[in-house]
Amino acid sequence: MVKNKKDTTTEEVILAAAKKVFVQKGMAGARMQDIADEAGINKALLHYYFRNKEKLFEVIFMEAAEKLFPKINAIFEADQPLFEKIENFCEEYISIVMDNPYLPLFVLNEINQDPDYFLKKVWTGKSKPNPVKLLEQIDKEVRKGTIKRINPMHLLMNLISMTIFPFVAKPMFQKNLGMSEVQFKMAMEERKKEIPRFIIDSLKK
Amino acid sequence: MVKNKKDTTTEEVILAAAKKVFVQKGMAGARMQDIADEAGINKALLHYYFRNKEKLFEVIFMEAAEKLFPKINAIFEADQPLFEKIENFCEEYISIVMDNPYLPLFVLNEINQDPDYFLKKVWTGKSKPNPVKLLEQIDKEVRKGTIKRINPMHLLMNLISMTIFPFVAKPMFQKNLGMSEVQFKMAMEERKKEIPRFIIDSLKK
DNA sequence: ATTTTTGTTAACCATTTGGTTAAATCATAT
DNA sequence: ATATGATTTAACCAAATGGTTAACAAAAAT
Known part of the structure; x- marks a missing residue:
């Protein structure tokens, strides 16, 4: 209160x-x-x-969505080398989510209840993540032969999954690995560097 | 109906x-x-x-949890080389979840609403994932020098994240990448091999 | 055949819940 | 001071919702 x-x-x-x-x-x-x-x-x-619950909810939901989606986009579309972009994404995105650890599950859950309604509502203009630029960038690096062959979609899924999922499964991981609140925070802090390293190690020839 | x-x-x-x-x-x-x-x-x-909604829900929830958790455990505790275990986990776990793509989000969400209640209820005996064996196994490989240095916890998080998250974010990925139901299924099928390859590539020296 | 148990339903009931109303209070301009 | 508009509240209201009851039907036991 x-x-x-x-x-x-x-x-x-x-x-x-x-x-x-x-x-x-x-x-x-x-x-x-x-x-x-x-x-x-x-x-x-x-x-x-x-006026009513629905209106109030929409404000909260949009606020949450606006906090989560546009940043993804900005980083994905930035003009930067692939590896830097990956490092940047992890660093910045984990920072955002650490301030609101429960937002991702909340948003994903509500989207799941009525995908068409919410995704149309949320992804209007700047808020709509547009992964094509990143996908093409990956594809280009593969063709140049600077990284191992990989389906860009899978790399994208891997990156996003490793970044977001620990927050979605926070209570599960905490309970199962016996992590305190501080330990969890520390682990997420580590992942800012750990995920890019892991990915880049996998891509390097 | x-x-x-x-x-x-x-x-x-x-x-x-x-x-x-x-x-x-x-x-x-x-x-x-x-x-x-x-x-x-x-x-x-x-x-x-x-008798009531709560009882009915508990049956459904437990059924879902029993479908998701014990299998993790079995594979994690198996007596197998690390890489084979990782391959095994992805293969088997993605198969399970493909039959019930919405279970993970459902379970994670309910756990999130009341972690202590549910985790105590679910993780009784065989159902409780015990990751220590896998963590030790990873640690052993690191010390033997057969794989790159990595914090076992992060590797575990990476493995689970990449395996489960795409299902949790299914509508989001589908909408954003313009994937049909069949395309999504195909992609998940691919990931059975893709994730282990990605991880092993990252770990190999 | 008929009693008894199990399965099924329509009609209710009590509580919860989102939402409204009309009155009261507070701030501000005159 | 006081009139005016914005803010806040207690008391209500109607619909939704979880749950019950009593009667009825079907199956099983006698």
């Missing part, structure tokens, strides 16, 4: 509360009352600021 | 319906009425066979 001495506006308090509840419980599991309680306000006030 | 001409028992019909609805909508989003409709039966009959 967050107090409001007017350094934060009510709307911000609501959004913070809504984010917390939605991300933890999902659209279906979240209760408007929970959000109100978390924000320390009356339930009616929620509807005063955001 | 499934018909029941007594080659399948009512209980089985219910479980199939429940699985479909729970996996798609999650515990919170699933409606008992939806499950009843999907099974082509009265809602009261659900409660006749399974």
Whole structure:
């Protein structure tokens, strides 16, 4: 429950509360009352600021999606050598996600419930990841013979999987490997360098 | 909606319906009425066979978890050279998940909502993945100098991430790479060989 | 054949939940 | 001070939802 001495506006308090509840419980599991309680306000006030649950959810979801998708794009489309691009992606993306470890699962889950609706809603303009440039870049390196033969799609999947999945499976990994919160953070920090090294080692001839 | 001409028992019909609805909508989003409709039966009959929603959900969840976790364990603990074990894991695990592409996200999501409850419930005895043997095996190879230096934990994370994540992000990958259902299946089939090759290439000196 | 048990249903019930209303309070301009 | 508009609340409301009941049908046991 967050107090409001007017350094934060009510709307911000609501959004913070809504984010917390939605991300933890999902659209279906979240209760408007929970959000109100978390924000320390009356339930009616929620509807005063955001007409209904769906509208409020959409704001939170879009905010989350905007935090996750456009950055991928920017890095993938950058004008940079392949290996640097990979290093850059891991470094920057892990940083982003470390600040919001639960966003990826939240977004992936909601997308899964209704792919067409969400993907059309989210991927409008700049937000739509466009992997073709990266795929072509990989293909070019393969043809030049500077890296081993590999299907660019698989390399892309490998890169994204290794970067994001540990956050999606955070509780599982933590429990199973007996990692504390700090240990997990440290491990993710290491992966910023570890993943590029792993990939580049695999690609080098 | 499934018909029941007594080659399948009512209980089985219910479980199939429940699985479909729970996996798609999650515990919170699933409606008992939806499950009843999907099974082509009265809602009261659900409660006749399974006392309540929670009980029914638990059956479905455990069924899903039992399908995903024990196999990991078996392979990890097998008595086999490291590279063969990796090849084996990808081959077998991708096969399992291809039959139920939506199970991983479902399970990960529910675990995320209440890690302690579910992980205690699921990881009892044989079901609990025990990665220590594999970790030690990796460590041994590193010390023998047969593979490059690598933190076993990261290698384990990489292996699991590359294997499972594409299914977790299935709609995203499909939409973004413009893949049909068949193309996705083909890609996953390829990954059975692609992932081990990628990993082994990275580890070889 | 008929009793008993098992399976199935329609009609209900209580609670939860998203959403509304009308009144109260607060801030601001006049 | 006070009128005005924005903000906040308590009390409600209707629909949805998990769950129950009592009656009925089918199968199994006697």
